[in-house]
Each structure stands twice: as C-alpha cells, then as structure tokens.
Amino acid sequence: MERLGKIAAKHNLFIVEDCAQATGAAWGEKKVGAIADVGCFSFFPTKNLGGCGDGGAITTNNADLWDEFKMLREHGSKVRYQHDVMGVNSRLDSLQATILDIKLRYLDHWNHQRAAIAQRYSTLLASIPGIQLPQAPDGGTHVWNQYTILVLDDKRDELRNQLQEKGVSSMVYYPKPLHLQPVFSDFGYQSGQFPIAEQCSHQVLSLPMFPDLTETEQLQVVATLKNCL
Ligand SMILES: Cc1ncc(COP(=O)(O)O)c(C=O)c1O
Structure with missing residues (x-):
C-alpha cells in the first residue's frame, strides 16, 4: 500500500481498498479501510463480519x-425526490444493520x-511437496x-475433485483474473499479460476456514488432503 x-x-x-475479505485486518497501526482514499467492505454471510443477507x-x-x-x-438524490445523477438503491436495511452491530x-x-486455525494449518501442512502455503x-x-x-503442477482441479469425493469441500477464489473478465474486454488485455495472476487463478485452492472449525475437523481435512496428494 505504501x-x-x-x-x-x-x-x-x-x-x-477492496476490504471485502479483510474486515478487521491491519497494516501496521492502520486498519484496512483507513489506509487509502476509500475502503469497500462486504457483509456477505461468508465474510469475517457477515450479515444474514447482502450488505456492505x-x-x-x-x-x-x-x-x-x-x-x-x-437513487442519486441529495434532496428528497430530486435526482441529480443516476444512482442505485444501496441502503443497508435496519435488520442487517442490527445483526451486524x-x-x-x-x-x-x-x-x-481464524488466525489460530491458519497457524494450525500452516504447522500441519508444512513441507508437503506439491503445495505452497500462504505467507502473512x-x-x-x-x-x-x-x-x-x-x-502446483496443474493438479488443482484433480485435487479439488478428490477432496470433494471424500467429503471435504474447498473453493477456488477466483478462477478468472479481472483482466480476462468479459466485462473488462474493452481494455483489450490478452491472456499472458498478467502471468502471475493467471498462474494463481489456476493454482489457488481455499481450504475450510471459519471461526468454529474444530481441531478434530481440521485434522480430518489435513489427513484427507495428505492422502489425496
Ligand atoms: C475480494 C472480494 N471483493 C469484492 C467482493 C464483493 O462483495 P459483495 O458481493 O458483497 O459486493 C467479494 C465477495 O465475494 C470479494 O471476495
């Protein structure tokens, strides 16, 4: 960010700042959302601070x-019923606000x-060939x-299928980098122009992670993963 x-x-x-996956994170003394000019947060239920529906x-x-x-x-309105620009209806409803509060x-x-769970994953999965662990x-x-x-080695999708067959869900965030999304095709970017993002989109695999994931469940995930690898 500096x-x-x-x-x-x-x-x-x-x-x-896209803070959607980072509510509560900090860089030095500064919390995300307060580092740059604008921070955008998601309160989608799977996020660290999730509502019971959509919100942000x-x-x-x-x-x-x-x-x-x-x-x-x-609705693009400063004064009620006067619309100065094209806006949207993006108010956070009171029910979501109460739940989030x-x-x-x-x-x-x-x-x-979550940090303790991540630490345990990193310990349990250390030095296993074929995968690379996240670094903070x-x-x-x-x-x-x-x-x-x-x-690594183009094995991501195969591994994901095997895990699924054994009852361990995993997710790919995200399978297509922004520059290859149809919505941005007007910029004219081609495959190969952001090789690291493209490589990551083929290699990333997110393992089960939520605050109440128990140690027993985590050991099961790790054992299954090792077994598949
Ligand atoms: C990194 C990132 N940015 C933005 C979003 C969009 O969040 P929302 O759908 O709540 O607008 C998400 C949600 O999945 C996300 O993970």
Missing part, C-alpha cells in the same frame, strides 16, 4: 467523496480464532477470511 500510495500521489489517482459499507475520510457516495446509494462485538474474537508478511495483521494454498 508503494501504491506513492504511485497514486504522483499521478493524482484515488486508491480504493464504504469508508472514506474525503468529505466530497462521502457526499457523492451518499447520493449514489440513495451485534456481530461486530465478536469480530476480533472470531478473527483471533511482517507488519500486517491477517484475518484469514480464506486459507488459500497453491497447488
């Missing part, structure tokens, strides 16, 4: 952007549980929305 911040300042750009939040310290976001989420009290506790860089606080390994 390097990106310098580039953005030089070219007069805003940075939007935007954070910013920029008063002009804040005004604009408020207008956009309210209560769950927020447990966020740090759940994030610590020094200076940051990782909140482990996912524990994502890399499966």
Whole structure:
C-alpha cells in the first residue's frame, strides 16, 4: 500500500481498498479501510463480519467523496425526490444493520480464532511437496477470511475433485483474473499479460476456514488432503 500510495500521489489517482475479505485486518497501526482514499467492505454471510443477507459499507475520510457516495446509494438524490445523477438503491436495511452491530462485538474474537486455525494449518501442512502455503508478511495483521494454498503442477482441479469425493469441500477464489473478465474486454488485455495472476487463478485452492472449525475437523481435512496428494 505504501508503494501504491506513492504511485497514486504522483499521478493524482484515488486508491480504493477492496476490504471485502479483510474486515478487521491491519497494516501496521492502520486498519484496512483507513489506509487509502476509500475502503469497500462486504457483509456477505461468508465474510469475517457477515450479515444474514447482502450488505456492505464504504469508508472514506474525503468529505466530497462521502457526499457523492451518499447520493449514489440513495437513487442519486441529495434532496428528497430530486435526482441529480443516476444512482442505485444501496441502503443497508435496519435488520442487517442490527445483526451486524451485534456481530461486530465478536469480530476480533472470531478473527483471533481464524488466525489460530491458519497457524494450525500452516504447522500441519508444512513441507508437503506439491503445495505452497500462504505467507502473512511482517507488519500486517491477517484475518484469514480464506486459507488459500497453491497447488502446483496443474493438479488443482484433480485435487479439488478428490477432496470433494471424500467429503471435504474447498473453493477456488477466483478462477478468472479481472483482466480476462468479459466485462473488462474493452481494455483489450490478452491472456499472458498478467502471468502471475493467471498462474494463481489456476493454482489457488481455499481450504475450510471459519471461526468454529474444530481441531478434530481440521485434522480430518489435513489427513484427507495428505492422502489425496
Ligand atoms: C475480494 C472480494 N471483493 C469484492 C467482493 C464483493 O462483495 P459483495 O458481493 O458483497 O459486493 C467479494 C465477495 O465475494 C470479494 O471476495
């Protein structure tokens, strides 16, 4: 983020942090969502702070952007029934807000549980050939929305199928990088232009991860994984 911040300042750009999988994470003393100009959070039920349906939040310290976001989420309207720009209906409903307000009290506790689970995965899966484990860089606080390994040698899909057959679910976040998404085809990017992102999209595999995953369940996941590998 520090390097990106310098580039953005030089070219007069805003940075939007995608905090969807990172609620509660920090870089140094700063929580995500407070590092760049704008932070976007997801409260989708699988996220670290999840509602009972869809929801999200935007954070910013920029008063002009804040005004604009408020207008956009309210049908492009600042003054009731007067619409200045094309907006959307993106208000967080009260029921979700109440649920999130209560769950927020447990966020740090759940994030610590996730960190302990990640630590256990890293210990149990250390030095197994054919996979690469996630690394959390020094200076940051990782909140482990996912524990994502890399499966080498083009074996990811085969491994995922085998795990599924043995009752262990896993997920691929995400199978297609942004530059190859049809919605961005107008930019004209081709396969091969972002080789690391493309390679990761073929190798990533996220293992079961949620705060209440028990040690017994985790041992079962690891034993099955080792067995398949
Ligand atoms: C990294 C990332 N960004 C953005 C999103 C979008 O979140 P939402 O669907 O709540 O807008 C997700 C959700 O899956 C995500 O994982």
